[in-house]
Amino acid sequence: MENEKDKFTIAARLKSFKYAFNGLKHFFVVEHNARIHLVAAAFAIGLSFYLNISSLEWIAILAVIVVVFVAEIFNSCMEKLSDVVSPEVNPQIKIVKDMAAAAVLMAAILALAVGAIIFLPKLF
Numbered sequence: 001m002e003n004e005k006d007k008f009t010i011a012a013r014l015k016s017f018k019y020a021f022n023g024l025k026h027f028f029v030v031e032h033n034a035r036i037h038l039v040a041a042a043f044a045i046g047l048s049f050y051l052n053i054s055s056l057e058w059i060a061i062l063a064v065i066v067v068v069f070v071a072e073i074f075n076s077c078m079e080k081l082s083d084v085v086s087p088e089v090n091p092q093i094k095i096v097k098d099m100a101a102a103a104v105l106m107a108a109i110l111a112l113a114v115g116a117i118i119f120l121p122k123l124f
């Protein structure tokens with residue numbers, strides 16, 4: 001039988017959004033790396049306006065910005081979860097944290113490559 005909690009309600013969906021925005025607020029207010037990504041994103045968006053890039057180029061720039069933020073949010077989640085699960089030094093936690101950081105590195109490399117492909121020919 002369907003439980004009260006499983007029922008679809010607009011109020012429950014709105015609450016989920018509230019929690020998601022709460023997570024976003026925490027990320028931008030508390031996590032220091034978020035500020036670095038925010039500055040880089042603002043720079044890329046400013047440069048995109050200045051260089052009057054095409055619609056497809058905008059899609060690529062916005063997509064890589066979001067990919068970097070998503071990777072960094074999950075990386076921060078992994079760090080927090082790891083610190084709760086195992087606050088002491090643990091070789092498996094090291095691998096978990098290193099791999100989460102590797103995901104951010106991959107996203108950042110992609111963002112740099114896409115930025116270079118779009119911006120460099122317009123600048124030089």
Ligand SMILES: Nc1ncnc2c1ncn2[C@@H]1O[C@H](COP(=O)(O)OP(=O)(O)OP(=O)(O)O)[C@@H](O)[C@H]1O
Nearest residue numbers: 033079086087088089090091093094095097098101
């Ligand atoms: N509990 C642990 N056991 C083993 N190694 C750890 C542990 N905690 C952290 N490390 C190692 O230290 C590195 C840095 O971990 P930490 O949680 O400090 O992330 P950080 O990258 O410094 O955090 P931030 O992204 O907030 O600057 C990890 O990638 C991992 O190699």
